[in-house]
Amino acid sequence: MRRTGGLPFRPGDASWTVMREPVLGLGAAPTLLLQVTHPLVAAGVEQYSDFESDPFARLWRTADIMLKLSFAEPEVSARQSVKLRRVHERVSGVSDEGVHYRALDPDLLLWVWATLVHNGLDLYQRTFGRLPSGERERLYQEQKLIAYACGVPEGHCPVTYADFRAYFDRVVRDELRPTAVSAKLLDTSRRLPMPWPLGPAYIQLNLLAAGALLPRSLRRELGIPWSRSRALAFASLVEANKTASKVVPASVRHRPTDYLVARERPLRLFGQGRRRAA
Secondary structure, three states: OOOOOOOOOOOOOHHHHHOOOHHHHHHHHHHHHHHHOOHHHHHHHHHHOOOOOOOOHHHHHHHHHHHHHHHOOHHHHHHHHHHHHHHHHOOEEEOOOOOEEEOOOHHHHHHHHHHHHHHHHHHHHHHHOOOOHHHHHHHHHHHHHHHHHOOOOOOOOOOOHHHHHHHHHHHHHHOOOOOHHHHHHOOOOOOOOOOOOHHHHHHHHHHHHHHHHOOHHHHHHHOOOOOHHHHHHHHHHHHHHHHHHHHOOHHHHOHHHHHHHHOOOOOOOOOOOOOOOO
């Protein structure tokens, strides 16, 4: 019998099908860029994270918390909400423009969550085809549970998926702009703690994904290079994932997600630098 809802997600939920696919990993850089082009999110990342010394630490910590919140055993899932709140309680300050911020601001929490939902669904549909409107709505309503667990007050999320799309477009249009953190993310001269040539290749892959997945207006404002050849390259990458999804069973494709969920601690790859607060 299918359960009646709630976290963690289980077979039968739209989120169980959509949000466990490894292809969603292609959205890491575009999602982070959507977050840090919000000036107040960028201020918190710059002032409280170890982004400069260890660009992968935040990625792995975020993946660990969100995947366990979504798919771990109930007691493990429940702990992630407490963990997030404890981290966010310490994050507050003043941006370079003199604006006060705090990580527990419902509007900032809402935007960070929205970037994950938007890009996750986008990549899934590019790979597996457009979901029927009813399934998109069901996925969106399920994902609200993640927002609430992350600290977004109930009732603060857009009511329907159509409302969500309107909200997302408004924030992109009215609130996002280049920041010092986004500039660092897009700096192709950065040296990442990865063996050569993985570092340069990873940066180019991020640029390619960002160019394809970010809204066109934001891509242009950030100065991300884009061309027909780049569009074809990303389309080929998606097509390769489509082909793989037809021959590789879901139980095999989902093993990386299952592995990360089952780990007691976040994955640690490519060197952990000196840590700061969050």
